[in-house]
Amino acid sequence: MRTLRRIGLYTGLAIAALTFIYPFLWMASATFKPLSEVGTLALFPTHATLDNYKTMWARAPFGRALINSLLVATTITIAVLVFGSITAYAMARLRFKGRPALNAATMGVLLVPGQLTLIPLYTLIVQLGWIDTYAALIIPYLFNATAILMMRQFFLQIPQSLIDSARMDGMGELRILFTIFWPLSKPVLSIVAIFTFMGSWNEVLWPLLVVREQHLMTLPQLLTVFSLGGGAGSIGVSLASAMVLVVPVVIAYAFLQRNFIESMAGSGVKG
């Protein structure tokens, strides 16, 4: 009876896991299938071909979009870590005028749904003349309230004696932050880095609003525009273009799944 139940449990789990993994496997295999085979359930194409990738690469600037996505997501992640930790350090460990107000404002920002500020932010970008620039994709994301609160919470637990003795040695606040706090804060820094990078990498609504020039599009946007605009022409080509976005993420996920799960579940970021 016990073994029977265990078999049942594992069969159930295997079927569940298959429903989460199989669609992605089917997608990967479909990109290597010629048009006539795409409709089949088979995982292995009988006549494997790279045509879908060649077509996708020739019809839209996916290489450029990959570079744009990497550039935007990396810049934002570094900014959120560096600027965010400077802010969090001040908010956690330094007494200054306006600190309570800044704390309250940070909490308040998290309660406002993004859709409320979407249009005013868009009109601001238009008036600044930033449509079709990297600035529009990067600058509104330079600071992140969730990240600052998480880092602040972590910094609060680091003993004051470390700061005091560092100050005695004549260290400035920034040096204390980067040489003493950063090495101690690796867990929270990696959590922030992953959810910031993933949030930026997968974001599509904001780029759809502020970028129209194909050469400035990030991957999810180009992919959406390309598939919707009929540029792809066939399922295989449109799925092949999706692979450019998926493969780097799946590779990173395979190596860092624990960190990914902890990070994205902890922050509330869902692609």
Place this chain on the structure above:
Amino acid sequence: MRAERRSGSLMAAPYAAFLLIFAAYPILFALVLVFLKWDLVTTPVFAGADNMRMLATDTRFWRAVANTFVFLSIHLPLQVASALMLALALNRPLAFRSFWRAAFFLPVVISGAVVAILWSNLYATDVGLINGVLVRIGLRPVPWLTDPSTAMPAIAAMVTWKNVGFYVIIYLAGLQYIPRSCKEAIEIEGASTWQRFRFLTLPLLLPQTILVVTLSTINGFQLFIEPYVMTGGGPLRRTYSIVLYLYTNAFAYQKMGYAATIGVALALIIGSVVFIQRRVIGNAEAL
């Protein structure tokens, strides 16, 4: 002390400036835009309560609101049930536990745009994988995304699939805090597995359930890329979402005042729905 104050203000100043420009100003300007008519080209015109009046009688907007409630009525029960079931299965002593967890979480890390493109192919009437399976087991293919009655449920099922791994993690965290002594006590009392679930596990997981319901409700109101990619809001506007309508007004019709009004209305609707849900779930527990 003075040095600390100075460096504190200096280090926090860039963030304070950022908040003023990219948070405070947009929030205030959203409330101003509600009273304006503006196409971004000509100068804005004061429109009084026109935007609000228009919104109140705009059948397309209310259609989108109704669609969202259809979406939520399918998505919420499905999301809670599937996340709870998978979390309970994962909470036992298992071989390859981290593999199962990673498998369920995989769609969470994939971009919504990719998932939408992938599933519009899985749902395709003639060549889709799902209909392929249906035909093989002797059923008739279903026009998932082109039939007005199945399009929104199909999207709701897909979003549930995409996010379930995220909510499984929330439930797993909650399950770890159920004291062993409670489990033992209820077993000694001779409770069946169902009774143990119904009278011990479920009530103790209430905080997690409230969180799952709240987060998936907020997420549901923000539905955009799925209908944008999969259906364009059709068939018969049955999958038109509020954010898709907001985007269309801003981007295609250049109606900034009206789009901002939709944004403010959406924020108010999300706030009140979440508030009511919390009251109802809290009260249900008191009974």
